[in-house]
Amino acid sequence: MSYKLQAVRGMHDLLPGETCRWRQVESLLIQVLETYGYQEIRLPLVEKTELFKRSIGEVTDIVEKEMYTFIDKSGESLTLRPEGTAGCVRALIEHGLLRTPGQKLWYQGPMFRHERPQKGRYRQFHQLGVEVFGVPGPDADVELIAIGWRWFRRLGIEKKLELQLNCLGSLGERRNFREDLVAYFSGHLDALDEDSLRRLKTNPLRILDSKNPAMQDLIEGAPRLLDYLGEASRSHFQGLLDQLSALGIPYTINPRLVRGLDYYSLTVFEWVVPSEVIAQGTVCAGGRYDTLVEQLGGPPTPAAGFALGMERLLALLADSKTPVQAPHLYLIRVGEQAQEEGLKLSEWLRDVFPDLRLVLHLGGGTFKAQFKRADRSGAQYALILGEDEVTKGYVSIKALRDSQPQRALSRDELLVFLNQLCKQPN
Template sequence: MNDILPEHTPVWQYLEATIKRVVGAYGYSEIRMPIVEQTDLFKRSIGEVTDIVEKEMYTFDDRNGESLTLRPEGTACCVRAGEEHGLLYNQTQRLWYMGPMFRYEKPQKGRYRQFHQVGVEAFGMASADVDAELILLTAELWRQLGMNDAVTLQLNSLGSNEARARYRDALVTYLREHFDALDEDSQRRLDSNPLRVLDSKNEATRVILEQAPVLTDYLDEESARDFAQLREILDAAGIKYEVNPYLVRGLDYYCKTVFEWVTDALGAQGTVCAGGRYDGLVKQLGGKPTPAVGFAMGLERLILLLEAMELVPVSARQTFDVYLAAEHKGIQTAVMLMAEELRRTVPGLRVRTHCAGLKNIATKARQTGAPAIILLKQLDGGELQGSLWCNDETEYDLVPEQLKARLLVLFGA
């Protein structure tokens, strides 16, 4: 699990603010769920034979002997909250959330056991246009972050439960003919979750899969029609994509459309955003049948991508706008009051006061990255005057009102 230090949090805040702005523009409302849920919620939703439930969840008994789990993902939590509070039945909802998730995985760069996700979920809409809306939303986010050329959209359709069952039988029949050549994980999954074999990274298994039945050949009429409508909207919007017949997603609740945004800008190809339709999950968790679709993206991976591509604007790394210090002893009270005045005069202005004596003022001011430095002094008559350093220029002997006016010009709305 990883600390996010003060030098890095401005980048996180920039990314989070951009995400909030984009999801808000599409009419999605924020929901906040608990970090701890009943373990059964994830067993019923994710699937007991998935890697997440089998190997990765942080599960413990509380003092009443009830099994609880730190949430490994957010969709099941969002469905539980929506159903519990009567938000889903015969309604449409567009929701989003952001926060930490927990999985016991092998730590590596950009992947930690506590990680942060943004999830976006749409309930009550069965047509493919809302699937397209979510993809358009993500494409707009990439555009605003400047990384649209670094990510590629992959699409697939898993079809209905019945169509998937027919495909599952065909796939199992084919893979059993090549059982001895499959990797150990794929052999184990053949009985419990054979579609996950399609996601294998083992080279020998990948060769076998090249001749395997293709899921799109088994689609039911409705799923094929929806997939065609989705592609039509994306084509009209100019969104480029690849149809990937091996894309199945790692959670049991997906059906019909699934998608991933992938990048190779961080080395080996990795997923930065993934989602799809899960029309059966609300009923599976005890609610009335409700169509639903959503996606999640990991913030750690996006931060790495922003930094690798040098897409973080200078303003996002700026910690303070003004560094305010006394030029001599005896006027620290005046400095503190002046700082309060500046914050009120220019809303949103970030002011740091120098509270460590008169030593190393310039050095400490530079360490904050503040673009403006004000040194205050008191004249014999008691009046305050200041010197303003900004953009390699210095203005001397400014009274407080002049200082406030200059800061309004520099940083005001």
């Protein structure tokens, strides 16, 4: 029996119909980022394992169970990136970019986590990350949230999403909270599930993020981190809330919101949707990580950022009418002379109209067969070049999406026609 080659479990292909939608959405997201002054940085897919152990935390689920880690031929431990912030910070430290304050960066691409595949959750998934460095005040947090709010309004999905906020305070404030939290849950060991019992010893704040319905009443009665905040943390959080209100961005304070990465401090936020809309409810999440740069060997640098899950965003957009950029023209060539003339015509038209979406038929075939291919391509018009057209110096054009009659156009008339066609939206 022959072996059937398939994609690795939890990793998926994006086929041509899907990539068109992805490109359109990515273009909109990037356009918004550029209007805010953010610049692209491109980062490696593979980093030294130690980078993620030092940044994410060795007792997190990601490092303990989910990273794709391997030993290369030189004996060095390397890891496929499970998230983008650590690599971005490493790059800024390595290249001395933190000497310029106010760095605003974005990146996109695949991330990798070896977790149980399910709808909305993959082992290779795609994120668009946004980071800002050197700004200690809540105005950086506000701008990041405002970018997300503008994205979702441009995409027409802002009413499907809820912005949830929390403040994790400083390291010292969390340490005091952690002690009381451990004491509280230790008094209810019989009510904790397997994951929570493990987290109680390693990362007890993550118990608050449990999705187990049987534990929700217990979690609701747990101490609240907001009650442990000092004056500086409270002032930062209130400044964030005041500025969001001034911008008219609605939010909900969720005192149980924590992030699965150790490096967060002060502000954390998530854009979430109801579970019945998509399988995994968090579409976009982030916050501040003011100690991470120093933790990785750089100078003390306040920082904040977030990541947008592209698969989850596209799932949320599945019912929206995103226009598909079909070809303007499909060029049919019939006859020996038309083969070379059609090739020259197609390249000439691309020179004259750089934005023209023109598909040149390849592989020969009868007129009927080529016309069927033209129709299936979704093109607006078939441009026909046969022996008569070559001899008499004109082209025929036939509308494929309505009942306009076929017309014969000279080269000059074709240029006028295409000039108008390329100005039309989509």
